[in-house]
Amino acid sequence: MTDTAKEVSTVSVTVNGVEIQAAPDELLIDACERTGTYIPRFCYHPRMTPVGMCRMCLVEVDSGRGPALQPSCMLPVSDGMQVETESELTKKAQDGVLEFLLANHPLDCPVCDKGGECPLQDQTVAYGPGESRFVEEKRHYEKPIPISDTVYLDRERCILCDRCTRFADEVAGDALIHFMDRGNSTQVNTFPDEPFASYFSGNTVQICPVGALTAAPYRFKARPWDLEETVSTAWTDSVGSRVTVQSSRNQVVRLLGVDADPVNWGWLSDKERFGFEALNSERRLSHPQMRGDSGELADAGWAAALATVTDALAGTVPGRIGAIGGARLTNESQYAWTKLFKGVIGTDNVDAQLGDGLPAALVLGLPRASINDACRPGGTVILCGPDPKEDLGALYLRLRHAVVNDGVTLIELTPARTGLSGIAAHSLHPPVGEVASLAEALVGARSGEATPAAGFSAEQVAAAASAISGPVTVLLGRASVAESVDHVVTAALALAQLPDVSFLSLLRRGNVHGALDMGMAPGLLPGRTALGSGTVDSAWPTSPSSAGLDTEEMLRAAAAGELDVLVLLGADPLSDFPDRHLAVQALEAVPTVLAVESLPNPSTLAYADVVLPAAMATEVDGTFTNLEGRVSVMDQKVTPPGTARADWMIAAEIARRLGHDLDVGSAAEIRQELMSVAPLFADLNDDRLRDSAVDGILVTGSQLNPPEPVSSELSPRDAYSLRLATGRKMYDAGTLVQASPASAGLAAPVAVRLGTADFERLGCAEGTTVRVASARGDLLVPLAHDPGVPAGTAWLPVNSPGSPANALIDSSLSVTDVRVERP
């Protein structure tokens, strides 16, 4: 933007006799609301294109050609405009529109979930007629009809405002609901046999101005006036979407998106929105459990369980203790666990990631971008990671908007087609293991001659490279756990040479970025600093002298008999670690497995010796750090079940029993200590957090350097093999998803996806059970044809219900070759 364009000129508009100033392109409805004059509306939504459908926002406007009724949601202000929002003409129009809207509305408010928070109710009271003159029979439809597994539609209540349909089409890109028929018979509906199967369907329920759309998890659960609420952060992925947590009778019953301009714009993925159901799951752990003589886990008291834990930890040397997980805890709990392991026990074998992420130094050491940076108009986004639509729903919506509406150029370097491929300028799917050479070729083509790379011609590379313009944001993540992370590291370091480049991490797991900030990775200390930086010396009794093991190394050590105690902090290595074979070996070999868990997962059920029940989000106070490094509050709203406790309390209790008092009595006190030991977080005081409840606080800066490039040799591929790529689906066999009734059934069963050439060469029909065999083992899974998978690649979802894809992977190899054959 040039300097002259920055000089904001304003126009003056007279609203009800009072002159206001507004930006020239501002909509009248916004200008009025900003200056304190609310104009009623139903169809207008500030995050969507205005359509002027409901006619509720008609006001009397004189732009120099005499007063006339104009929809204020579609009218940009102009200088000298005279607006009357309370004139007789305006009031008559409002009265008339509301009478029309109510003519066919069933007025079943007493049994409607929206009753009490309904814009139609509220605006009828404020602007509507006292009674209806409509004596005819009202419109009737079957009510309600399920339009997806989660969402119900009551067409009698619908006032046809086009909000849900516009959201589905414009924002989510899933135009699965639309208007049908016309005139008085106009209705919203889906195509027959094509449900509103969108990852974002819950947003339509939130923005519905009446009770026409309801979602199964909240239907008939509570009345709005019984709800208590607090602004918090969604915890199922790392976007850090701002939400309102609403509870009734000490139970969370609903999450609503909050419009945080830098983050989620009010939108949520259904996983974020309905994931709270796991809180109320009957499978929640409410008491400690210990493995008895029979080999079964049985309820135990806290004293006995903690004694066992303390004995195990005290009975060995620090180097033979390891801790995996913790990415779903609050920052404060993560700090407490880090301090327990690194500062009290003195082991650096701590890793919040399960070998399925990125090195901490890569995430924290490269220049970082915010979501707004990535969405800057005129910029370029290079996606080198997993499919944001599957992993990070709310981020996907922001990216989609930026590409579709704001002229952001998207270039994909992904193993297969993603949810964004349809709008990408260049969608390049390099063969497994060759993303780094493609990235290097792209960067090379920017500065000199284009060369062919990763199966793409020099022209293709040059075309993609020439599309890069403006500031560049690399969305960096681990697209596939079937190839070594070294490929991603090399690709990232290559892309880091682009001019004006920054990186947005796509690590997906809840508060994983908080975990890295709190030092839950080998070689790290809280505050994005390296071991030995001395920052914690005053507050910690000890600290590790050398970098410890990451998850993969810990599991190898455990399998080799070099670990005595393995602590799983909400971690499930069997399902999430890329190499299931190694995870099994390790868990079987390690003498003591301690698990701190909210919901039992396959690893704890099979191998834990002691399970300590932990509170979940909304049950503890704390803060959350999203993928940008933005810190926001997560307040306690309800109490944990049974005797489950906050994780930081468990860590403090263990520390006390080990002879060191952490000396903290609340999350706020932990934050105080964090502020004193980590200069980056010195400003995170309670007042500032409260003041930034909606937008959060973006913490920038890091004292870490990016890692050195590593070379990863690719073994040649034999003529019969395909290279395995993996990915995630939003709904999988994960513990949280499966504990939420709304999403448990949505997990798609595992299937191996082949591109057209490979699919045809195999000659089997879709759905046929085929054998996928690697050096590690084989699986029998259904076959699927997916034109978005490149030739030479076999794509499997990890952690989907059915056969575990990670049983095929040997994490010591650079890539995993598989054969897909008729069984």
Place this chain on the structure above:
Amino acid sequence: MATNQYIPHAPGYVDNDGPKIVSSRFVHEDSYTIERYEATGGYDGLRAALGRKPSEVHNEVREATVLGRGGAGFPAGVKWGFMPPERFPYYLVVNGDESEPGTYKDRLLMERDPHQLIEGCLITCYALGLAQCFLYVRGEMALAQERLAEALNEAYARNYVGRNILGSDFSVDITLTWGAGAYIVGEETALIESLEGNRGMPRLKPPFFPAAIGLYGQPTIVNNVETLSNLPWLMLNGAEAYRAYGSETSPGTRMVAVSGHVKRPGVYEIEQGVTTFRDLFYGENFGQGMRDDRELKMFIPGGGSAPWFFPEHLDLPLEAKPVGDAGSMLGSGAIVAMDETTDAVRAALRVVRFFARESCGKCTPCREGTTWEERILQRILDGEGRPSDIDLLLDIADNISPGPYPVAADPAQGLDAVPFPPKQTTICPLGPSSVAPIVSTIRRFRHEYEAKITRRDTIPVRAETPLAAAEHHEVSA
């Protein structure tokens, strides 16, 4: 030589005595073929245009004051001037979605003389520097679609359309497309939505008219079939010859469709501003009088959207200004005469029902209001009326179209006319159009409403009247 009678191969068209600009070829049975078209001066207008500068062609149209024949009557030459400079590409869209009740003149023009329309499109494109034209034909008009498609193929084959037309450096593509059966896409912005593949719902204007932001967001001229069909003749004969017909403010001829209780309903090409309604209904050249020589009770002067006129308006000429001042409009040229046996309430219901069924469902007042009006009128006819219903109808009307609705004067009550156009709470005029028959009939025939509501006696309606027959037909079908 005019025959002053129906022509079998042009159903409904009367070849009467009078100047012919657009219907001159209708007498020929093969008027739709390119051979006949070329033999009768076809594409000479295009050749004449290509020999002049585009701006000269535009000026000729502007000087001739070719009024739009779609309904609003806006001069085409002025509309063309609204195109913002240097925002290529521009598009021309031809509105062939003629579906106003009682209108069937564009259908005849497309069926009988498709090349004339194509030539008109080409002249327009040449004048404005356009390279792409879309012909949008109403979904139900199968024959018109077929003839236009055939004509386009012929025109492409003979290089009237396509690249380097007639050896010049002027190239145009014409795309034929048709609707899916919705009256509302006759509204230009809804038509553009439909062309883009969306649901046919009008866009709000202002702030942006199609000439500024139209098809695919580009400047777009939307013209009616008949408007463009005038251009070949205009190019050959010049603005002066064109202005020799008709009146000063409404030059040229226009096609009107007369229906209802006249002895000879049909499409007539008339001189604008010269011919009166009395001529149309009673003239030997035209309707030849009311059927069974009954008295005229009321008539619709310009399509279902127009407020109704009464016998005292018979001597008004068919010209925009006097008709507008008298409280109605000429609209699409559909003129419906109703004789003394017509039930005013039933007639109003017939028109209101059309608008209720054709509402696109976008704006609340139209979607809910038109159907509400229809149901009240039906209730009154069913003997279930309430005394409050008349005021209720008027208030619903006021909520769709606030303020005094355009209506003809009523000398008996000493009431003046309210001039056109109406105000509206909706995006497009469809909703307010439903108000026209209600306000017109209540103002003039309130006693008929009251009779039905309070005395509940029926007014005998003869089964053979067109309105009743049409209803009867619909029910039995």
